[in-house]
Amino acid sequence: MTWAEQLLGCLQSSEIDLAIYVPDEVLTPLIDGASADPGMDAFAASREEEAIGIAAGYAMGGRRSVVMMQSSGFGNSVNALASLVVPYQLPVAMIIGERGVLGEFNPVQVPISRAIRPALDALGIPHRTLERPEDVEPVASRVIQQSFRTGSPSVLFINPLLTGGKADR
């Protein structure tokens, strides 16, 4: 199975039935998989903080979703996390395609990649990075389950070592 198929399986077994995404090339197989899954709805939000707001409402409405974005989009997410998801203690599970590391070609992707983990740590949002195929199922399942069981946000980074990263073309 590909990493995307494994991760989709984790979403399904975690009873997630909605994927809200702002597109990212390396996450495309996961977005396409979620879109094709008859048990899951998937749609694009115009901006990452909007996606987080939708996920917050979905969670309070009693159902489970996942938010997918590129690492650059984390910069668009911070106020939604800091003034909604964290203080209201809402289970918003995020999957972030990681740019700016391990062979990045675009210099503007790099600064946010340095800021993102310190920012998550400062906000108290747990995060794990998926680099090896054998880690996808055990790590992703546990992170997502903990997010919903404890009413806390969480982040899974999808690293270029897992996906091959984005090619410069």
Added chain:
Amino acid sequence: MSANRTAYRVMSRNDLTRRLVSHLSGNEAVIAGIGNTNFDLLDAGHRPENFYMLGSMGLAAPIALGVTLAQPDRRVIALEGDGSILMNLGALTTIATLAPANLTVIIWDNGLYQITGKQATATAGPTDIVRVAESCGIPQSYWATDQSHFEQLVTTAVSTNGPHFIAARVDDASATARPERNPVLWRDRFMTGIGTRAERSV
């Protein structure tokens, strides 16, 4: 279709909020944006299905959209100010694309960032927020021309398929009520109100 917004009556936000609440049958979820918008909603009488935003400016409509998707049988109303919706206009395109039948967005437009010092918003100038909503692809988008028209629009919104978008020109009277600054309290009350959290005795 809207005409020139300056032709419409400027109304009391507090009074319109009370009129809105009086037309709710009891189980509609109301997601109220920051500042005077949710202060006046509380002032109209707390309902268990109310959610008060203490921050996250601009996210009332996305939060409401999330609730509509999770609970398609419940009517959901997003209450936002003009400054808040201007921060997140893209959300209107997502609402137009998904077209949830159970969602209504209501905008209180006083042309001001009222709570930060009454700086002018774009709706005080060239931007007509109803035309924005129409152009995003929400055809049922209307200005409330006066109080009775507002009530008529609300009645339609809570009894017919949406999405609905209603804007009203309102005053800049300061609301007097203040929700307690306790995010988890409001989350729990809201989730209890919409049936997603059991009331516990301790």
